[in-house]
Amino acid sequence: MAIEDRGEAYLVTHALAKHTLTKIRDVNTAQVAFRKGLVKLGRIAGYEIIDGAMETEYVSVETPLAETTGEQVRGLDDVVIINVLRAATPFVEGLLKAFPRAKQGVISAGRDEEAGMNDDGEFPITIDYVKLPEITEDDTVIVADPMLATGSTMCTVLDHVTDEQPDPEDLFVLSAVSAPDGLLRVGEQFPQADLLTVAIDDHLDDDGFIVPGLGDAGDRAFRTK
Secondary structure (H helix, E strand, O other), rough: OOEEEEEEEEEEEEHHHHHHHHHHOOOOHHHHHHHHHHHHHHHHHHHHHHHHHHHHHEEEEEOOOOOEEEEEEEEOEEEEEEEEOOOHHEEEEEHHHOOOOOEEEEEEEOOOOOOOOOOOOOOEEEEEEEEEEOOOOOEEEEEEEOOOOOOOHHHHHEEEHHOOOOOOOOEEEEEEEEHHHHHHHHHHOOOEEEEEEEOOOOOOOOOOOOEEOOOOHHHHOOOOO
């Protein structure tokens, strides 16, 4: 299992995940390669969640030659993936390769850059659209956003995900790159969530961007400014 407990978060340490993240950090990586990198990271993270958090069960299987015993993963049909629009779209595309039968929800959320951070290091968040499937106690819920910076967006999203819903069996907050501030904020406000990331970066700059980070994931994936 390539997941390491770092206290404030769980770190995906798979070599291919680290290799892919290095590629998409590069300012010279263009849109198509950047999007493909986010897809690949989502797929790897999905497989690591399966390996590290989901149980298997023994089953009987008939091969062309004999009956034997095999193992299969339990709960693959009980997965809910929440796409934090828009940057998480390619990230979720990768997750769906690991969980092709997952129920999906979308939340369009963005921080007000013009308002800036307040004294507590938070941004005001605008929610434009919410469409969530039913969540049950048997579900594994994965809330995906490639960048966890101040945690303002994620906390607002989690308010919607957890509002009037039963506690799922597992709740994951999945990111490619995280800042310590955001991990601390989300961890304090939602202690029931497991925070999973490929990298914990150094700090946030005065504008609330992750350093060294990888820039604006949405802009780089969709060629907007």
